[in-house]
Amino acid sequence: MLQNDMGNGRINKVRLEDGxxxxxxxxxxxxxxxxxxxxxxxxxxxxxxxxxKLEWDNWNDSDL
Numbered sequence: 001m002l003q004n005d006m007g008n009g010r011i012n013k014v015r016l017e018d019g020x021x022x023x024x025x026x027x028x029x030x031x032x033x034x035x036x037x038x039x040x041x042x043x044x045x046x047x048x049x050x051x052x053k054l055e056w057d058n059w060n061d062s063d064l
Contacts, residue, residue, distance in 0.1 A: 014049055 016022065016036050023044075024035040032049045 011049065016047075017045070020045060 016034075017038075019038040019040050020036040021039070022034055023037045026033045034047050034049070035044065036047070037044045
């Protein structure tokens with residue numbers, strides 16, 4: 001769910017990977033940043049909505 005001054009809205013087609021739970025959310029410049037944690041494997045992730053469109057075919061390990 002997304003809440004703003006206009007009210008609540010449902011965001012479809014967006015979800016966390018299995019096992020991850022949101023632990024922090026921040027909106028900045030119209031982008032929502034989400035920190036999530038998976039207690040089963042001890043790993044965390046940071047994502048955004050909307051997310052940047054990347055051309056993965058043109059990337060290599062030195063770009064990361």
